[in-house]
Amino acid sequence: MRRLRMARITSAAAHLQVFAIAGISAVLLIRTYLISTGYPRLGQGDLHIAHVLWGGLLMAAGLGVTLAFLGDAARTWGALLGGVGFGAFVDEVGKFVTEQNDYFYRPAAGIIYMVFAAMVVLAQWLKGRVEFTDTERTANAMHAALVGVTSGLTAEQRRGAIRLLQDSGDPLDATTLRLLGMVPARTAAGPLKLWASDVLARLRRLAQHPALVVIAVGYLVVRAPLPLVGIALDSFYDSLDGESEWGAVIGLSASAAATVLLCLWGAIKFRRDRLAAFQALNLALLVDILFGQVFAFILNQFSAVPGLCADLLVLAILSAVIRHLRQQRAG
Structure with missing residues (x-):
């Protein structure tokens, strides 16, 4: 068995x-x-x-x-x-x-x-970082064929399923490839998918606009030290005397300090290597989102949501710039 x-x-x-x-x-x-x-x-x-x-x-x-x-x-x-x-x-x-x-x-x-x-x-x-076994590739290609039986396959879905079985000499995979060729085609995606794809493409192009990139970087540079400034002011005016979540205060301070240091490292790298500079800024923002925001939500509760939304928008812009710079370097 x-x-x-x-x-x-x-x-x-x-x-x-x-x-x-x-x-x-x-x-x-x-x-x-x-x-x-x-x-x-x-x-x-x-x-x-x-x-x-x-x-x-x-x-x-x-x-x-x-x-x-x-x-x-x-x-x-x-x-x-x-x-x-x-x-x-x-x-x-x-x-x-x-x-x-x-x-x-x-x-x-x-x-x-x-x-x-x-x-x-x-x-x-x-997303793109997990290696699948041969058995899993076959199973996923068969699953795609199964989906095609009920709803049809777009050209992109069919190509993706066939790509899973490339260079395979397994008779089962050969049968699966024939099955993929037999399932009905779905000529077009639904209007909602088309609209979403169009919006995403426009946003990617907009994210690379120089003015928007400058605004995003400026936001990050100004935003990074704000928690440290706020905590310092609260300490100076004795506003922290009644604070019960001191672990969150310390955690937010440490995360903000790491974010500031990474921003400074990005600024140092900017003239010599723009890709490395933007990667450092991207890492600074990830530190804030994955660690600093946990403590920000504890201290500020759900009033921290607008700041998180702004961080995510800037992260999308920086990611688009990094992807563009990598493509330039590879090309």
Whole structure:
């Protein structure tokens, strides 16, 4: 008997991104609704229906879709429903890590942020960085053919599946290639996908505009030392006397110091090697996003969201510039 083994799917990164984005959106929408309505309560007397229960139902629905239906559409809907459900679940983490059942537990915001940040990092790592075995390549090509039976394959999907089986002499792979050639074609993507592709292409071109790059770099240089300045001012005016989360204060200070040092390193490198300079600035921003923002969310709660959104926009611009500079160097 052959031992059961799970095969990884090539679309894991995309579905994990959908899951994370859906979960983040759910947390922000729930918090916004609760703040704007004064934290209403569902139920009377001792009865209280917490939204963690709705989260569980949505996660069960997402799992049910993936178990009951075939194809990428089912996986996408499963990731979407499961992500929204997980967002509703993790939003109440403060109730389950404290003895006081405290929804407003301050580190809860940092814990929520850290969970989703880890998911996004995992999705990015999976994208193009995982080597698949021959068996997994065959299984994913067959999965693509299966999707083609129900919804057809675009030319790009068909090429991607065929690429998985290149230079393979396995008879099973040869059969899979014939099957891929027989499944119906889907001539065009849906209007929503076309619109999204067009928007992304425009944003990539815009991200490389010199004025926008200058603004992004200027933002990062000004933004990096602000936590240190704020903590120094709070200390000078004795505003930190009542602070209970000193671990977060120290963590934010250390992260800000590392960000400032990396920005200075990027500035030193700028004249000699622009690619290395932008990579240093990109790393500085990643340190802030992956570490500093965890402590910022603990200290500032969800008022840290606008700063995070600005960081992500600047990260997208820097990533586009780095990709462009690499292409220039390779060409």
